[in-house]
Structure formats: C-alpha cells, structure tokens
Amino acid sequence: MKAIAWHGKHDVRVDNVDDPEILNPRDAIIRVTSTAICGSDLHLYDGYIPTMKSGDILGHEFMGEVVETGAKSTLKKGQRVVVPFTISCGSCYHCGKHQYSACDNGLPADNQDIAQTLYGQPMSGLFGYSHMTGGYAGGQAEYVRVPFSDVGPIVVPDGVDDEKVLFLSDILPTGWMAAENAEIEPGDIVAVWGCGPVGLFAVQSAFLMGAERVIAIDHFPNRLALAKRFGAETINYEETAVYDALMQMTGGIGPDACIDSVGLEAHGFFGDNVIDQIKVSTFLGTDRAHANRQAILACRKGGRVSMPAVYGGFVDKWPLGAFMEKGLTLKTGQTHVQHYMPGLLAAIMEGKIDTTFLISHRMALEEGPQGYKMFHDDQDNVTKVVLKPGTA
Structure with missing residues (x-):
C-alpha cells in the first residue's frame, strides 16, 4: 500500500509499504477514506519531537471503512468509523476514569521505558507520532491497523459526509x-x-x-x-x-x-x-x-x-x-478523545458545531508531501489539508 513516511526534517515521502495485518484479537483494519495533516504533525516535520525513525508512517487524524476485524473487535466489516488519535485499552485505572490519554496499556512494553525516562510515566499510545508514544503506524495511508478497536472508533451514521466528522479524531x-x-x-x-x-x-x-x-x-x-x-x-x-x-x-x-x-x-x-x-x-x-x-x-x-x-x-x-x-x-494534557466523541458527534448532527469551515485544501494521498510543505510555509492560507487516498 501507499503511505506517507517520515525520513527526516522536512523530508516526508510517499512510500510503498506492507499492508497492515491483524496482530491482536481486538484489532481492526481500516481502509482510510479521509485523513488530515495536523498542526502537531508540523512539529514532526520540523524535527522537534524525539524518537522518530526513518520510514515511520505519519498521521493521527483519519477515518474510513472497516475491512477486517479481529475475533474480539466489536466493529463490523463495512462500517464507517472515525478513529481517535489516542490508543487506549478502556479497562485500566485511567481509562476507568475516562482519562484515555493516560492509558497504562496503550504503549507496547518495549516503548514504555522511553516515555518513562522522558516524562516520568508512560502515556497512551498515539498513531503516527514517534516511538515514545508507541511507534504505531499512522493513518496517512491507504490502510491502517487500529488496536483496541472495541474501545476507540466511533461508528458514523449512514449518509454523513467524511468532512463533517473527520475532525472528531483529534482537533x-x-x-x-x-x-x-x-x-x-x-x-x-x-x-x-x-x-x-x-x-x-x-x-x-x-x-x-x-x-x-x-x-x-x-x-x-x-x-x-x-x-x-x-x-x-x-x-x-x-x-x-x-x-x-x-x-x-x-x-x-x-x-x-x-x-x-x-x-x-x-x-x-x-x-x-x-x-x-x-x-x-x-x-x-x-x-x-x-x-x-x-x-x-x-x-x-x-x-x-x-x-x-x-x-x-x-x-x-x-x-x-x-x-x-x-x-x-x-x-x-493530551485529549481524552474517546470521552468526547459521542457528545460532539451528536452536536455535529444537530447542527450546533461546524467543522467544514476549516478545510482549505483537499488533495490526493500521493500529494501529501506537497501538502506538508504548503501547510508549513503558508499557514495563513492553508488552514487544513485533507488527504483522500485512492483519488490520484
């Protein structure tokens, strides 16, 4: 599949990489239909966030269609979902308090020492945002593996355009x-x-x-x-x-x-x-x-x-x-996204919150490197870049 990968400061590329696979019974595989470049992605682009590795797949704002599920996932094939950028187990002490970005189990064991050294304690995992937050492949790709898919993603009602709900993922x-x-x-x-x-x-x-x-x-x-x-x-x-x-x-x-x-x-x-x-x-x-x-x-x-x-x-x-x-x-703190998604989805559906005003550019996934440069160099006119896999 194609994915946008980090290769150093101001160097992001469209790479051909292996398709994701189910690794845990709670996983799901999502075919990404919309993904966005976040302002915090520019911190990675500028080389400010440590523990990035060449080839890391970027992106933590994305949504799409469920195409495969693990045995313990609660999602069903064909559902459209928005995925929170925080990767949280839903059952630890902090998740029990709806403090999802403080999840004790969101990081793989071999990544927890990095966060513990830098910040005193590990936090939840994050999609596409360095190895101190888990080293997870991000969603600026054609497909993505979603851990804890029984906790994170929210199902989008039929007929609702991606752009109305995409930003439930983060911003x-x-x-x-x-x-x-x-x-x-x-x-x-x-x-x-x-x-x-x-x-x-x-x-x-x-x-x-x-x-x-x-x-x-x-x-x-x-x-x-x-x-x-x-x-x-x-x-x-x-x-x-x-x-x-x-x-x-x-x-x-x-x-x-x-x-x-x-x-x-x-x-x-x-x-x-x-x-x-x-x-x-x-x-x-x-x-x-x-x-x-x-x-x-x-x-x-x-x-x-x-x-x-x-x-x-x-x-x-x-x-x-x-x-x-x-x-x-x-x-x-990082956002407890799972806690806020249901109420904000309802507010969008009731017309109380508008999100589409923010989008300034819509581009194919293959144009992602150009989108990063535009966003970085012209933040007055480029307010939000939405990438659409499969539209090149």
Whole structure:
C-alpha cells in the first residue's frame, strides 16, 4: 500500500509499504477514506519531537471503512468509523476514569521505558507520532491497523459526509477539552492564543460553553478572520502589544481564562522568544514557550490557564512566581478523545458545531508531501489539508 513516511526534517515521502495485518484479537483494519495533516504533525516535520525513525508512517487524524476485524473487535466489516488519535485499552485505572490519554496499556512494553525516562510515566499510545508514544503506524495511508478497536472508533451514521466528522479524531475534541479545562462560566472573558485548527475550535467551544467574550490572538489575517466568524474579538500581535491590549479590553483585570493553543514553536520577535530560538537552534533547549508565558502574565488573578498546545521537553524562564502569586490554575494534557466523541458527534448532527469551515485544501494521498510543505510555509492560507487516498 501507499503511505506517507517520515525520513527526516522536512523530508516526508510517499512510500510503498506492507499492508497492515491483524496482530491482536481486538484489532481492526481500516481502509482510510479521509485523513488530515495536523498542526502537531508540523512539529514532526520540523524535527522537534524525539524518537522518530526513518520510514515511520505519519498521521493521527483519519477515518474510513472497516475491512477486517479481529475475533474480539466489536466493529463490523463495512462500517464507517472515525478513529481517535489516542490508543487506549478502556479497562485500566485511567481509562476507568475516562482519562484515555493516560492509558497504562496503550504503549507496547518495549516503548514504555522511553516515555518513562522522558516524562516520568508512560502515556497512551498515539498513531503516527514517534516511538515514545508507541511507534504505531499512522493513518496517512491507504490502510491502517487500529488496536483496541472495541474501545476507540466511533461508528458514523449512514449518509454523513467524511468532512463533517473527520475532525472528531483529534482537533475538535482537543479544542473542546481546551475550553472545558478553562472552566468557562457564563459571562467569562476568554483569551485564546493561536488561531490554528485547535485554537479556532477552542473559540467556537468557548462560546458554546457560555463565554460572553472571546479574544483571539494570532498574526495571520485569514485565521483571525475565521475567529471573527464565531464572534471573537481579535488581536494581531505583530500590530498590537498583546498584554496592553488585553488589559485595556478587560478594564485592567485580565481575561478570566487563557487558552494556549500555540505550543513549542511560538512565533514573534520577542526577547524571550529570540533567546528560546537561539537555544533550540544550538541544542541547548527544546521549546519556544512565549505564548504560555504571556498567557500566565495576562490572566486575571485567580484565573484559569488551559494548555492544549504541544510541548516536548523542558522550558526555562517560566513565570512560576507570577503563577503562584496570582493564584492561577493550569490544566493540560493530551485529549481524552474517546470521552468526547459521542457528545460532539451528536452536536455535529444537530447542527450546533461546524467543522467544514476549516478545510482549505483537499488533495490526493500521493500529494501529501506537497501538502506538508504548503501547510508549513503558508499557514495563513492553508488552514487544513485533507488527504483522500485512492483519488490520484
């Protein structure tokens, strides 16, 4: 089969690889009908995430048709399913608490030491996202093996177009959980750093949860315009000092909740970000955390900070004193996708949530390398690339 594989920094290719096979009775094989390039895939493309190996198949946002099942799978051939990016067993201590991204059994035994060394404890497995998250083949391919298929995938009703539900795999639940972690109350003012896919879904979710005002922060005009579609006020950080603007817009108090949807590759010519860039380029650091620092400094006293954004390693110059003195709370983590999928599918079917607005480009799977380059180089106009296997 054909699959998009990682071969190094800025080097992804369409390879011919072996078709996946059933390895466990709970497995299923999915013929992929739609798959997407995620903003966090760009961290792999840029070489920021460790433990990648040449030939690793990419992709963690995908859906398709069930073509083969193991003896203990609850899926049936011919069903259309969306697959969560987290690989979770459904029966361990954390899955019992619906903390699916903290699953104890999602990683193969020989991968758990990597995560334990880097992060103290292993997390769940992830499709197509390095060997510290399991080394699983991803879904930017014609077919994919889905472990724990009796727990993860959600069956899509007949007649529902792929594009309406594809983002249940990751970015829609991630944006929703970001807003939920911000503990939004009716009347709140919420600031969202980053108007990429997760940030835009966080904006939409915040309004649905009762926020009175949402302020979206970015520097790409098209992405800021998309945030305005949902009623957000906007700040272009290249034109306006963000902290000063937020203080003025909130009467000097600061936002009730701040959501960092930027992560480890923050942009902007700011003092701390320049230092971070130098450290990253000289292998003295891993992450550029300007957006997170700014969110902490801008958030009102007693407020909440939510961090759906991806960070990979250690961050210095973090304003721990401000965090403590202001009495802030921080909630973060990979998304517990399986927990949110049923409710969000219902919201889509009821017309409460729109997802298709995000798609800017539709391409054949074979055009995936071009899609990565486009997304990386032109993030203002390329908001989401959806790849369609079998359409070349």
